[in-house]
Structures are given as structure tokens and as C-alpha cells.
Amino acid sequence: MFNxxxxxxxxxxxxxxxxxxGCAVSAIINRSGKPMTGEKIIRSISTMHDRSNGLGGGxxxxxxxxxxxxxYAFHLFFNDFQAKKATEDFIITHFEIVYSSEMKTRKVKGIxxxxxxxxxxxxxxxxxxxxxxxxxxxxxxxxxxxxNAEINGAFVFSSGKNMGIFKGVGYPEEIGKFYLLDEEYQGxxxxxxxxxxxNTPGWWGGAHPFGLLxxxxxxxxxxxxxxxxxxxxxxxxxxxSLQTDTEVIxxxxxxxxxxxxxxxxxxxxxxxxxxxxxxxxxxxxxxRKEIFLRKAFPSLLINGPFSIIxxxxxxxxxxxxxxxxxxxxxxxxxxFAFISSEECGIRVIEPKLDKIFSPSGGQPVIYTLKxxxxx
Amino acid sequence: MNIxxxxxxxxxxxxxxxxxxxxxxxxxxxxxxxxxxATGLSDKKLLINGTPGNALGSYLNGGEVTVYGNAxxxxxxxxxxxxxxxxxxxxxxxxxAMRGGKIYIKGNTGYRAGIxxxxxxxxxxxxxxxxxxxxxxxxYQAGGIIVVLGQNDDGLPIxxxxxxxxxxxxxxxxxxxxxxxxxxxxxxxxKVKGSEVEELKSIIEDYCSYFKELNAEYLLNADFLSLFPxxxxxxxxxxxxx
Numbered sequence: 257m258f259n260x261x262x263x264x265x266x267x268x269x270x271x272x273x274x275x276x277x278g279c280a281v282s283a284i285i286n287r288s289g290k291p292m293t294g295e296k297i298i299r300s301i302s303t304m305h306d307r308s309n310g311l312g313g314g315x316x317x318x319x320x321x322x323x324x325x326x327x328y329a330f331h332l333f334f335n336d337f338q339a340k341k342a343t344e345d346f347i348i349t350h351f352e353i354v355y356s357s358e359m360k361t362r363k364v365k366g367i368x369x370x371x372x373x374x375x376x377x378x379x380x381x382x383x384x385x386x387x388x389x390x391x392x393x394x395x396x397x398x399x400x401x402x403x404n405a406e407i408n409g410a411f412v413f414s415s416g417k418n419m420g421i422f423k424g425v426g427y428p429e430e431i432g433k434f435y436l437l438d439e440e441y442q443g444x445x446x447x448x449x450x451x452x453x454x455n456t457p458g459w460w461g462g463a464h465p466f467g468l469l470x471x472x473x474x475x476x477x478x479x480x481x482x483x484x485x486x487x488x489x490x491x492x493x494x495x496x497s498l499q500t501d502t503e504v505i506x507x508x509x510x511x512x513x514x515x516x517x518x519x520x521x522x523x524x525x526x527x528x529x530x531x532x533x534x535x536x537x538x539x540x541x542x543x544r545k546e547i548f549l550r551k552a553f554p555s556l557l558i559n560g561p562f563s564i565i566x567x568x569x570x571x572x573x574x575x576x577x578x579x580x581x582x583x584x585x586x587x588x589x590x591x592f593a594f595i596s597s598e599e600c601g602i603r604v605i606e607p608k609l610d611k612i613f614s615p616s617g618g619q620p621v622i623y624t625l626k627x628x629x630x631x
Numbered sequence: 632m633n634i635x636x637x638x639x640x641x642x643x644x645x646x647x648x649x650x651x652x653x654x655x656x657x658x659x660x661x662x663x664x665x666x667x668x669a670t671g672l673s674d675k676k677l678l679i680n681g682t683p684g685n686a687l688g689s690y691l692n693g694g695e696v697t698v699y700g701n702a703x704x705x706x707x708x709x710x711x712x713x714x715x716x717x718x719x720x721x722x723x724x725x726x727x728a729m730r731g732g733k734i735y736i737k738g739n740t741g742y743r744a745g746i747x748x749x750x751x752x753x754x755x756x757x758x759x760x761x762x763x764x765x766x767x768x769x770x771y772q773a774g775g776i777i778v779v780l781g782q783n784d785d786g787l788p789i790x791x792x793x794x795x796x797x798x799x800x801x802x803x804x805x806x807x808x809x810x811x812x813x814x815x816x817x818x819x820x821x822k823v824k825g826s827e828v829e830e831l832k833s834i835i836e837d838y839c840s841y842f843k844e845l846n847a848e849y850l851l852n853a854d855f856l857s858l859f860p861x862x863x864x865x866x867x868x869x870x871x872x873x
Contacts, residue, residue: 303638303664534792537812580742580766583704583723598703599722600664603682604638612701614722614741616765616791 279452279464279476280307280428281584283565283572283595284605285445285623290591291319294437296605297446302429303604304450304597307476310366312451312463313431314423316414316472316567317443325418327354327377328396328469333460334372335409343403343410350399351378364434367426371460375420393469393514398493400468405495411461416470419443419569423463431463444625447567449474462498466506470569473509475502476597477562477582488555501562508556509566520566520573524620525549527558528578565595571624580617587612593623635660642666642684649677664703669696673713685722688715691732704741707734710756716841723765729756729775735838736760737845739783742791743767748801750774759838761845766791769858773800778834780806780850788812799860804831808854819861825851 282300286292294315301313321329328351334340347353359373385395400412414421422435428450432438449464465472479485479501486496486504492515494507508527512518518526522545529550535543550557561581566573574595576584587594587602588611594602599612615621632654636645642665649657649668655675659668662681669677670686673693680699688696689708701719705727712731723741726734731754739762746767748756756775762783768790769777781789788811795803795818808822825831832851839847860866 299638306642306666531792533813580723583741585722598664598684599701600638600682600684600703604663613785614720614765617742 280304280450280597280601281448281474281476281563281565281595282597282601283445283447283474283567283574285572285593285625286591287593287623287626288591289319289444289625289627291442291444292446293439293442294432294446297448298429298432298438300594300596300601300605301432301448301450302427303600305427305429307452307597308427308450309452310427310430311425311453312423312449313426313428314421314449314451314463314465314474315428315432315435315437316419316421316447316465316467316474317437317441318419318445318470318567318569320420320441320443321377321418324354324377327379328415328417329420330376330378330400330412331359331414331420331422332374332376332403333411333413334374336372339407339409340372340374342407346399346403346407347376347378349381350384351376351380353378360436360440361434362436364426364430366430367424367434370424370434397468397510401493401495401497404497413461414467416467416472417569419467419470419472419567421465421467421472423449423465424460425463445567445572447472447474447565447572449476462500464502465567466500466502468506468510469514471506471510471513472567473502473506473564474567475505475562475564477501477564477577478560479504479558479562480560481558484555485558505558505562505564508558512553512556513568520620520622522549524573524575524618526553526556528575528618528620529557530578530618563597571622573623574615574621576615576617576619578618583614585612585614586621591626595621595623632656633658633660636663636665637661638663640665642668646670649675662700669694688713691715701738702736707732710734712754718842720762721760726756726758726777729758730754731756733757733837734759735841736762737842738762739764739785741765743770745772745775745777745803746770748772748775748777750801757834759834761842763787763789764791764794766793767796768794769798769801769803770795771797771799772803773798775801776804776830776834777801778804778806778831778838780835782845782850795858797866798858799866801859803858804828805856805858806850806853807856810856814858817861817864817866818858821857821859823855823857825853825855828855828857831855 354377356376464474562577563582563584585599587609596602658678664684666684669688671690675694677696686705691710691713693713695714697716702721704722705724708727710729715734717736720738721736721740725740725744728747742765759778836847839845
């Protein structure tokens, strides 16, 4: 758990005050699964530099750990070695540590005050898992929640298989270079975020993407329904430890996919549901479906302006709020598909496109691997 | 004069350069997301190759901006006079609070085109969209004219939801004979023949003079729906209880 500590930090952490934000989002996928370094996604997000203010940037890469793809890759921030020790004591009683190391980073101008950053490839201890009476993913989620909520100064910011989140305080292009994404990692899909919080210093864990298992979210917007959403989702064992809206979206999507087994299209109709007047104009079949979803999950409707990119093993999804109060552009070129807050974030890496369009509010755009996507 | 730029060119530097040069004709090549291009300009002719950033031609006060490519969001924000011609699509909130001048788009426009558009004395803004428009077209429109021609080839309807919500002045012409979505009860709809409405004729002929591949006669030879506020049932309480 991270809280502001009056002893060495007089500024409040976020969650302790409200933060309206601007932000930029961007994503690329190669649908044939061909790996690419983080160089393109860094170029894409840095073209929208003016949408962020240097207080948060981050990336999620998919397919980046092929040699360890069977294991959960935990990325952790620690305030100090005491937090590291406490966390490792917890980890060894719950997981087998296949490999662990400090995350490789390089000095970049503009990046400072970084926490300790470590990576662990883990496998649940079979006896603990069996005794827990949970399935494997549920067990991992529970452990992540426990570390984040109960160990002071420790934060798991990535916990999926064959994917990883890299984030921190700085402009996204600086963060990308800090983690050596342009050299060290190759993935078939990347998402990125540039942040613009205005009221607090921003902190490393509060940057996007937010992740749980292999799900990741980057988000531009503000959620006015945050408390209603949080109260509902916390009934199912999730702990919103950061009090930021992006965290709650991550849990909502995890709950709807993993627990409720909804499809991505159905999830879009829950969190960005059509207005009743719009549903009224639809065909009987669609009307029946949309009314059912609105009635089944009324507390998971997300209100307020947002554009999000949801990353998962095998694909990416773009979604706007139903009034489309944030910008979003999608494009395709050969095996590549792109999503960006602004068209310039796509044109800079691919000037000639086969297709470019702006999705409507509430209309999900989903790009998956041609073969082998898990959803 | 030619100004060649790339992704590293800062928008402030670019705009300072545009304002600083004596030459009235400027061509910008390699534009990729630079914001506020031509903001407040009144006497220059700009030709942009690439993708200009948000708020292109905001507060434009004369002159002409032509884009070979797509424009992003808030094109012509609070524009006063002059001309913006886009040989592609324009993003959301095109012509936001525009109060004079013209925006001609060959392709589609996004959500909220013409939101808060207004007119005053001789100032009468005009937006013409060759393709289709997104939801909330003409939201809170108070004056001026919006024309949508529906020449898009993606199979989507000419307008999306909530067209004319809060509209209390001006006019919207849609080149179709049936509304694809419901509109508010405070808006009246009349079917007119394009070639028989003088106002529409002069707008479309002027529009086609900028896009040589389009034919004004063909475009006018069709039914249009004319949308305007119903004076007998106006919006009274959109914002407050006054």
C-alpha cells in the first residue's frame, strides 16, 4: 500500500485529492503476431507530447517474455528494502520464484526519484493453491490485492503472463527510454499512455497502464460514476487501493470477463451502455440484449468522458464513453492495426493507411491476433 | 514559401514562423499533429500537406486554409471569418462556436459539428460536409447554416444520434429524404428540393468550386431535409429553470 508519508513527502498522493486529467492513449498490434520493439509506440505517444504534462507515462507490451511465458511476471515498485523484504517473505510462501532480478533501466534526463523496481517470474505453490480452493487466476488476483493493500511501500503494477507493464513519473517517451523498451523488449502488441494530472505530484504506481493478470488499461478521461462503480465492484473482493478511476475500470473489466464470462462486445454495452432512447430505435434482438445487460449490471455503467484502450493476451480493444467526450481514431495497414487519441499518433509511424476511422461513442473496436488470441 | 516540418517541430515555433513571414502564400509540408495552426490569422493563404493538429484555424479572422489530409478536433473553433477547406475528414467539434466564415469538408466529420454555432448581423457561418456527420450535429446551434451531403461510401447514415439537441437558431440541411434517427420535438423538419432553394444552391455551387471532382447540379438534384427550431415549441429549459 502506498500512502503519503508526512515525514518525507508533504504533498498528498493521489486518491487523497481529486485529479482531473487530460492524457493521451495509443496502441499498435501486429495481427500476425510478428514481434516489434517499443520504438514505434514510443514515437506514436511522443507525437502527442502536449496532451501530457510529464507526471506520468507508461506502456504495456504483449508477447515480451516468450522464454517465461508459462509464469506470472510480477513487476513491483518498492519504497525501500524493508518493503521488498516483506513482499518477498509473502511471495515465497505463496509462489515458486522461477527467476527474479532488478529491472534493467537506464538514466534518462527528466526521470528521477524512481522507486526500487523488481521483476519476479512466479508460479503458484501447488499445495497453497489447492488448499485455497480457488482457481489459479483467482489465487493470483488475491495475492496481488493482498500485497497492494497490506504491505506498506510495495505495489505490484504488472502481474500477467508473457506481458508486462512499464510505467512511472515522466513524459511517456522518457519512461519508454528509461525501461529500454526500444532495445530490450519485443512484443506483438503495445499500448501507451501519457498523463496529465493537475493537482498532485503524480507517483509511479498511479501512472497508467493499470493491470491485473494479463489485462491492462490505459485511459484518458474522468469517471463521474467512480464511487458507484467502486462500491459495487468491492462487493466481489476487489480492493480499490489507489482511488483512481482507471483502477476501477480494470477491476470492472476483469470481473465481467473472467468471472461473468461476458464477451468484449457485451462488456462495451455494460460500461458504455446506449441511452434508452437509442436502444428504442434498435432491432428487437439487439433491444432485448442491450436491455438485459443494462438491467443486469446497472452499477457498472461508467459515466463521464473517457477513451480507453484495453489490452489482453492476443488483442486490444478501443472504447469511448457513450457521448464520445474524448477523441479516438483507429486505423489499419496490412497486418497492423492502430488506435490513438489523435490521428497524428498513427500517421507518424504509418503515413499511408489502408483504412482510418473514428469509432462512435460506445462502439468497441477490437483487434485480435489472426490465430491464437485468447479472447 | 514552403515550410517543411516533421514530428519534432514544436507547434509554437511553427506558428511563430507562419505569423512572422512576409509571404502571403505559405505551404506547410509534413505536418503531423501541430496544434493551433493559423490561429487568429487574417491575411494569409495556407496550404497544409499532412495531418494538422487540434484547433486548426481557431479564431481565424480571414484568409484561407486548405488541408490535403484529415483535420483533427475543433477545426475552426470560434472562427470569425475566412475559409477552411479540407480535402479529407474533420474530427470532433468542427466549427465549435463558430460565428462567421466557411468550413468546407470533402469527407466526414465527427461528433458535435457546429456545436454552439451562431450568427450576428452580416456574419453567417457555413459548414458543408461532403460525407456524413457524427452524433450531436448542430447541438445548441444558434445561427448559421450546416449542410451535410451524405456522399460517404462506408454505408453509415448521414447523421447519428441526437442531431439538433438544444438548437434554437440557424438551419441544418441534410441531403436525404428520411431521417435515419429521431430528432428532438423542438425541431421542425421540412422536405425541400435542392435545386429550388436559392440559399442552398449558392452554398453548394460555391462548395463544388473548391472540389473539382464534385458536381453541384447532381448534388442539388435531390431531396433535402431542412431542420430548424420550431418557434411554437422552442427549447426553454435546457440549462436552467429560467
